[in-house]
Amino acid sequence: MDSVDVVIVGAGMSGIGAAYYLRREHPGRSYAILEARDASGGTWDLFRYPGVRSDSDLHTFGYEFRPWRSEVAIADGPEILSYLRETAAEYGIDRSIRYHRRVVAASWSSSSARWTVSVEDTNTGERSAVTCNWILCAAGYYRYDCGYTPSFDGLERFRGAVVHPQHWPADLDYAGKRVVVIGSGATAVTLVPAMAATAGQVTMVQRTPSYVLPLPSKDKLARRLARLLGEERGFALTRRLNIFRQHALWRFCQRYPAAARRLIRSLNVKMLPYGYPVDEHFNPPYNPWDQRMCIAADADLFRAIRSGKADVVTGHIETFTENGVLMKSGRELPADVIVTATGLNVQPIGGMSLTVDGQPADFADTVTFKGMMASGVPNFAYVFGYTNASWTLKVGVLCEHLCRLLSYMDARGYDTAVPVADPGMPTRPFLDFGAGYIKRSLGQMPRQGSRAPWLRPPTYAGDVRLLRRNVADPELKFSASRG
Numbered sequence: 096m097d098s099v100d101v102v103i104v105g106a107g108m109s110g111i112g113a114a115y116y117l118r119r120e121h122p123g124r125s126y127a128i129l130e131a132r133d134a135s136g137g138t139w140d141l142f143r144y145p146g147v148r149s150d151s152d153l154h155t156f157g158y159e160f161r162p163w164r165s166e167v168a169i170a171d172g173p174e175i176l177s178y179l180r181e182t183a184a185e186y187g188i189d190r191s192i193r194y195h196r197r198v199v200a201a202s203w204s205s206s207s208a209r210w211t212v213s214v215e216d217t218n219t220g221e222r223s224a225v226t227c228n229w230i231l232c233a234a235g236y237y238r239y240d241c242g243y244t245p246s247f248d249g250l251e252r253f254r255g256a257v258v259h260p261q262h263w264p265a266d267l268d269y270a271g272k273r274v275v276v277i278g279s280g281a282t283a284v285t286l287v288p289a290m291a292a293t294a295g296q297v298t299m300v301q302r303t304p305s306y307v308l309p310l311p312s313k314d315k316l317a318r319r320l321a322r323l324l325g326e327e328r329g330f331a332l333t334r335r336l337n338i339f340r341q342h343a344l345w346r347f348c349q350r351y352p353a354a355a356r357r358l359i360r361s362l363n364v365k366m367l368p369y370g371y372p373v374d375e376h377f378n379p380p381y382n383p384w385d386q387r388m389c390i391a392a393d394a395d396l397f398r399a400i401r402s403g404k405a406d407v408v409t410g411h412i413e414t415f416t417e418n419g420v421l422m423k424s425g426r427e428l429p430a431d432v433i434v435t436a437t438g439l440n441v442q443p444i445g446g447m448s449l450t451v452d453g454q455p456a457d458f459a460d461t462v463t464f465k466g467m468m469a470s471g472v473p474n475f476a477y478v479f480g481y482t483n484a485s486w487t488l489k490v491g492v493l494c495e496h497l498c499r500l501l502s503y504m505d506a507r508g509y510d511t512a513v514p515v516a517d518p519g520m521p522t523r524p525f526l527d528f529g530a531g532y533i534k535r536s537l538g539q540m541p542r543q544g545s546r547a548p549w550l551r552p553p554t555y556a557g558d559v560r561l562l563r564r565n566v567a568d569p570e571l572k573f574s575a576s577r578g
């Protein structure tokens with residue numbers, strides 16, 4: 096049977112990053128990245144809708160070990176994808192990616208201290224197995240095969256095209272057409288101005304407004320620092336500054352929600368036409384950062400609204416009609432194309448099932464250990480990034496911790512590490528975040544406990560405090576199965 100030391104599940108931002116740290120810190124360990132699709136890049140290969148981009152700056156969303164060199168800090172999907180693939184090629188990680196390999200299950204044996212990973216060939220449906228000592232699950236957080244669409248009354252009646260951003264048809268022609276985009280999250284906020292450039296008219300239909308913060312897409316200070324200090328040191332300083340800025344903004348919103356709301360509102364007012372109903376369309380009922388904040392790069396959404404090519408309607412949809420959408424208010428929105436930017440279907444650990452010594456280990460029944468391991472599941476780590484900062488920050492701090500844990504175990508001759516939680520410990524949901532897709536999925540997620548290390552720190556700063564400490568912990572039990 097095929098055998099490696101570490102199986103990494105997924106060749107997206109997290110999997111490629113994890114492979115880098117593993118190679119750097121444990122060059123003697125063998126590893127394979129098992130990727131279900133025929134391409135690397137994950138999210139940044141899958142999503143092809145017009146204008147697809149990050150809303151984090153790439154100085155923090157890119158890897159710490161590989162400077163982001165473009166002056167565009169809020170980058171588009173193709174640029175991010177090139178960066179990921181160049182990283183994989185530069186460090187020889189691409190040679191370890193096995194495509195069309197979906198991990199469907201993993202079964203742990205304590206007597207051999209090995210996982211047997213069941214893999215499906217997504218071309219042929221054939222099953223095979225790989226054994227390993229550790230699994231690092233970097234499978235993202237959502238289903239790739241279908242995006243989330245709530246049930247809309249009358250959907251089948253609509254005579255135009257209905258498109259979900261996760262499955263964008265390459266040949267969709269919307270030039271000069273009337274487009275309705277349903278949704279108010281980052282995807283809708285990106286799509287509307289991008290489509291407005293060629294569409295006849297784009298209307299964003301939202302049930303509830305989001306906070307939309309205009310930010311410049313270029314980071315002039317980053318370029319200046321790179322010129323002054325050199326590429327590497329300039330990037331390192333920009334990254335630190337941006338981590339600080341992201342955190343300070345989030346903190347400010349948490350501590351002073353009313354002031355944050357006023358500040359964002361005043362920025363919106365400045366960008367919108369005189370007399371625009373700002374409170375109706377841009378003043379959410381929840382506080383800033385209770386849900387992920389949307390970014391309008393270079394104020395593109397506001398510019399599209401000012402130009403008259405885009406508008407926003409806030410309210411409930413009654414039904415789809417033959418010609419568009421009818422709102423509960425009675426207003427009809429004619430459309431040739433309807434885009435359902437209604438979100439993702441969350442799927443933790445790539446949908447794989449786990450078994451420990453013959454007993455099923457339901458991921459949802461576990462308690463998170465340091466936000467990266469699961470109670471009762473040996474030698475298994477997973478990446479779940481931040482909702483309030485760049486996901487990749489988590490990849491770095493988590494992988495460094497895992498590599499130190501492996502070194503600690505090597506030095507003492509251990510081959511097994513399992514977090515053991517007190518069954519009486521009170522638990523609470525994995526995430527405290529208001530976004531619909533998170534609320535819908537909490538039942539599939541692990542729980543967190545009431546104290547460290549059974550917590551998932553919600554911020555990078557919290558993770559730095561937790562994960563940069565000693566790896567040994569009385570509640571992480573080590574053993575040596577091979578004596």
Ligand SMILES: Cc1cc2nc3c(=O)[nH]c(=O)nc-3n(C[C@H](O)[C@H](O)[C@H](O)COP(=O)(O)OP(=O)(O)OC[C@H]3O[C@@H](n4cnc5c(N)ncnc54)[C@H](O)[C@@H]3O)c2cc1C
Pocket residue numbers: 104105106107108109110129130131132134135136137138139142147148149150151156196197198199233234235236237239282444445446447478480484485486487
């Ligand atoms: C449109 C969009 C924009 C985003 N913008 C930002 C942003 O600006 N900032 C930010 O921090 N986050 C953003 N995110 C969140 C984003 O998904 C992550 O930041 C990051 O790309 C996640 O990388 P990942 O490698 O963990 O997961 P993914 O990119 O989802 O990659 C997971 C990989 O694992 C593979 N996989 C899954 N299950 C299995 C399995 N069972 N077996 C084998 N392979 C499997 C998938 O095929 C995929 O290639 C955005 C998300 C979306 C959808």
